[in-house]
Amino acid sequence: MKPFRIDVPDSDLAELHRRLAGTRLPPDGATTYGVPSAAVRALMDRWLRRYDWRAWEARLNAYPQFTTTIDGAHVHFLHVRSPEPDAVPLILSHGWPGSVAEFLEVIGPLSDPAAYGLDRSIAFHLVIPSLPNFAWSGATPDAGWGPRRIARAWTTLMRRLGYHRYGAAGNDWGSHISPELGRVAPGEVLGVHVTQLFSFPDGESLSYPPTTEPADDLSPSDRRALDALRELQRTTSAYSHVQAQQPQTLAYALTDSPVGLLAWNSQVMGGLEPDVLLTHITIHWLTGTAGSALRIYADSAAQEAPAAPTTVPLGLAQFADDLRSIRRYAARDHANIVSWNEYDTGGHYAAQQTPDLLVRDLRQFFSAVLGR
Secondary structure: OEEEOOOOOHHHHHHHHHHHHOOOOOOOOOHHHOOOHHHHHHHHHHHHHOOOHHHHHHHHHOOOEEEEEEOOEEEEEEEEOOOOOOOEEEEEEOOOOOOHHHHHHHHHHHHOHHHHOOOOOOOEEEEEEOOOOOHHHOOOOOOOOOHHHHHHHHHHHHHHOOOOOEEEEEOOHHHHHHHHHHHHOOOOEEEEEEOOOOOOOOOOOOOOOOOOOOOOOOOHHHHHHHHHHHHHHHHOOHHHHHHHHOHHHHHHHHHHOHHHHHHHHHOOOOOOOHHHHHHHHHHHHHHOOOOHHHHHHHHHHOOOOOOOOEOOOEEEEEOOEOOOOOHHHHHHHEOOEEEEEEOOOOEOOHHHHOHHHHHHHHHHHHHHHHOO
8 A cells, every 4th residue: 555645736737727717618507407517617617716626635635545456456545544442434425426535524423522522432544545447446447346346345445444344335436335335345344325325116227217107005105205216216327227238438528528518417416516516527637537437337337236135224314305215115125224314404425415314324334334
């Protein structure tokens, strides 16, 4: 393992600004056509004139970072040790189009609870990797890096760090990867905490609505969750469909145009503060991984379906403005759901939108799992 520090050359920032200043925008269109022109223009102007990458670079560099090679892939990760001697190792996985910056607001209270006025009996040694094909992990040399292969890589990473019993948590693709980690290493994973359970009717995915409705007699809450899934499948899942089928074709545009990248990624990053959104996008741009990060959709689609439900203790924190998890199908895919909490605030990026709630839910879940 090699120590790592983010150090973006001034020339790379100057080139980004040059491209932003020379952007050629399309004609304005109705908001029903996609991300509104006014929103893109406002973010583009902020990115060019007011956004401070160096401040975010410094925030990330405040934590120890390393790189290693696992299964032929370069892996970048933050490793934040808790001052508490009986802290629980916890690996946190982000999603698309996120990055390790997604967890900046929760690192402190999770790793050093006493400093935040929290009970020190539950604290975490944090391992926060950039997913393969994302950010400073860089593009992988081969295909097939779906959630299960990433989970296997994470087991190797944790063993290398000397952690043989640990928890897993994640958001978005991290909510796919973390349960897979429990599936591939049930003897090592203490428990899994997620912010979504992507369990759908048989044969469905985020991108593919069915031709007929399932015959299941769903509860009222599950029916509302299924209706929300149907609306997403019909109106806003085009990105998932494209990325699962043609990620390389789209990669050329996103790698060459910062505003193209901004528009494409921002379509699924609603609810984030502008500078937070721009930080994720800037990371994708500066590392040249805007295109390779799309591959997880194709690699996941090519992955074989699990043969059996997960068995490790699993907890869900469901936030208000996010895709609703459907309990009937979640129970089919996960045999040991021990915590299911729903909140009337927050959204898809809870670690940045409602960090206090997410920290509380994580701490309660692992306290119960560990009997503390």
